[in-house]
Amino acid sequence: METVYSDMETSSCDFSFTHSDDEDSRSSMHPASPAHSKAPASPAELQQKKRRRGRARSDTTVHVVKKSRRLKANDRERNRMHNLNDALDALRSVLPAFPDDTKLTKIETLRFAHNYIWALSETIRIADQRQGKSREMPLLLPSLARLGDAPSPGGDSCSWPSDASSSSSSPSYSHSDPGSPANVDDFGYLQREVLYNYNGFVAGVY
């Protein structure tokens, strides 16, 4: 694949393409990033630049067009990733916050959201069951506490840590804990407990 860009053409970007046909295509992978702007070119690179000045005009025109398209594509890709990050931020904003206010990473956000949804649906399910058979409620709680064992909706496995040990040992739940939800008859408390466990779960995964 040819990725030669003319340095005869000046663009809005302050980078120079030092890529020639015979170069390794990965060797100048990121000359375009403003944040990654490199130090002045080495003597070898300067010589290559000199050589390329002799290229035919038609050649450069093609490269200018290619470069222009590439820059547009880069711009779209940047925007696309920004949109993705915005969506992730929106997702973070509706998830329970950690006490220490640390920002969840992308993968943590996705996993936490996955678990959180499961926790909420589980909460609803239990609440429904309580309405039917209120006396059996305590039996359901241990499974709730084992958040890492939660079924993955749709059988998807992408968001579940392969290390089951980290998830199966919920950091906060204990049957001997005086505050165990098994002894509590308050639905709101149950919900908080679920979320508390989820925070602990997510934090414990990493």
Added chain:
DNA sequence: TAGGCCATCTGGTCCT
């Protein structure tokens, strides 16, 4: 200093 996370560039592929 190594490792994790992230932003960005890039080329390939799919879709409209």
Added chain:
DNA sequence: AGGACCAGATGGCCTA
């Protein structure tokens, strides 16, 4: 044909 999507590569920043 052009845009969207994707995955690989790379380098910067931060933290343990």
